[in-house]
Amino acid sequence: MITVSDLQEHPLDQVHRLIEPGPVILVTTQHRGIPNVMTNGFNMMIRHAPPLIGCxxxxxxxxxxxxxxxxxxxxxxxxxxxxxxxxxxxxxxxQDVDKFREFDLTPLASQQVAAPLIAECFANIECQVADTALVDAYNLFVLEPVRAWVDPSRPHPQMFHHRGDGTFTLDGETIDLKDHMTKWQYLL
Ligand SMILES: Cc1cc2nc3c(=O)[nH]c(=O)nc-3n(C[C@H](O)[C@H](O)[C@H](O)COP(=O)(O)O)c2cc1C
Structure with a gap:
């Protein structure tokens, strides 16, 4: 039988590589009329409905x-x-680069926020900051989606996930375990 002495200790500052959550996302903002975009790997769902997302x-x-x-x-x-x-x-x-121009991204007008959608992305979620209580301590913004859009021409997009060291995992096979979701029927 395996015991703890058979295990290899993993450095705490590398824990994110074991559990870096969610897909890699882009976050657009618009500050003083200028649109911008950044890459974000530290993100998670916080609540189903009304939805909340942490970034x-x-x-x-x-x-x-x-x-x-x-x-x-x-x-x-x-x-x-x-x-x-x-x-x-x-x-x-x-601060240095017009990233929409540099990376050939097409901004589309959002309906409820000033920050633009990105046409090349298969999904876009307009968000308002719902809570900044954890920002000073953890840089963690709690975001409330107010509108969301998907590209119907891309029903099976492949997301990718950061493994924390510049390598990435692509979405692979989908398995259907709905039969086991006996307690969570309302999620199906
Ligand atoms: C794969 C990847 C994931 C990243 N994840 C985050 C993140 O979760 N949070 C963060 O603050 N920066 C993250 N960054 C760094 C920002 O994207 C980076 O600092 C960016 O240049 C900020 O752009 P800005 O100054 O235009 O806002 C990530 C970068 C990469 C390449």
């Missing part, structure tokens, strides 16, 4: 200032065909 966005990002000052953003979900572009977007700042 960690650090003060080193121009997007942090934009989000604090405007209270609005769009979460745009890229497919794996945008993986390289997405990483490049996360390696420069809107």
């Amino acid at each position: 960690t966005i650090g003060p080193w990002d121009h997007s942090y200032t934009a989000l604090r000052e405007t209270g609005e953003c769009v979460i745009s979900i890229p497919g794996s065909e945008l993986a390289e572009t997405t990483v490049d977007i996360g390696n420069c700042s809107g």
